[in-house]
Amino acid sequence: MSYVKSLKCTICQKEYDKDSGFFTCPDCGEKGILDVIYDYGQIKKVFNQGFLRENRDYSIWRYLPLLPVEKDHISKTLRVGWSPLLKSNKAVSIFPCKALYFKDDGQNPTQSLKDRASVIAAVKALESGYDTISCSSTGNAASSLAGNASRLGLKTVIFVPKRAPIGKLSQLLAFGARVFKVDGDYKAAYNLSKKAIEHYGWYNRNAAVNPYLIEGKKTVALEIAEQLDFKVTDWVIVSVGDGCTIGGVYKGFYDLLQLQMISHIPKIIGVQSIGCKPFFDAFHESRALEEVEELTIADSIAVGIPRNPVKGMNAVRLSYGTFVAVSDQEILEAMTELGKTEGIFAEPAAACSYAGYIRAIKEQIIKANESVCVIITGNGLKDTVNALKQFKEPILLKDNLEDLIKYINFRNEEEVNE
């Protein structure tokens, strides 16, 4: 039995029965996204540091009392979560702060943080007796859904924008999804999926409107806290598209604060690309979000109309954080740096959070005596086309040592002269 108490509208604050079946508030419409409310008093009786110390389940299910699912299906899922939290060895000496950590969520089963949401969607669909799940996605939501659903014997119907990267597309096909490419951008894919889901009555994994998905994403924050022995960093940085991931990060820390397991919620920085920064603009101009174009190589965060503006904005406001915007060039440089200095290969949208860190250090938003956790949301193998644009093609040699020596000497001289 889960500890969910009710579902509460993020706009009008009205509460609905947890079994109402609503995804959004009937009074406020599609923007009235619901928030899952828990009975923290009851959770406290079973969930604490001691419970976690005894817990050998190194997946998101170790946090089951804080999740909106029953335990019936969880033993059958892929192993999602408990990704490594790496303390920076070298990057921190180049762009210094008190302590720098990377939460490498590219190491999830389908290589992105989205697995945390998709596994919840798949379990919820099973619990409710659906046999097909659908979503529109710029890539990771879809590929993670396809993987997590196929593992549980569910069918998936996926709508992707025309420019979905080949790595993500090949995952979809490998996991047996039925894929429709929509001629247009993410907005077009979203709109067609919405119509199709209504028409066919499939389970809806569109992250913003399904209130349970943020609950999966929040486990990244639960893990960061636990991996730091509940002494959380001053800042947490994450890239932002629809706003669900950052909303989840906030919710995870919020839960732990309600349970008195952490002393404060870290200040959260949301990072967007300069080519598509509706949250950044709205935040700094103190106004509502407005539709923008989607002009960035970071496809996972190329979202012109964010579907979760309230939760995304609240995460930053309520944590006293901020939004930062970085150029595609900064993203690609951050990606190269991260690979070279820390051994982490991030896709552009994931390297974006590290680019945001570098900028926040340069702009002194983050002070030298503060600690930081940068969330790496997806693996670099998702989009090798953009990654390869950053590098020179390797030289082609014959099987001949002299040639190699000549070439290496030549390159060394070149580097000295540079």
Ligand SMILES: *Cc1c(COP(=O)(O)O)cnc(C)c1O
């Ligand atoms: C989806 C995604 C994000 C952003 O999450 P939103 O919920 O859309 O804000 C960031 N990075 C990666 C790799 C993603 O797949």
Ligand SMILES: [Zn+2]
């Ligand atoms: Zn409402």
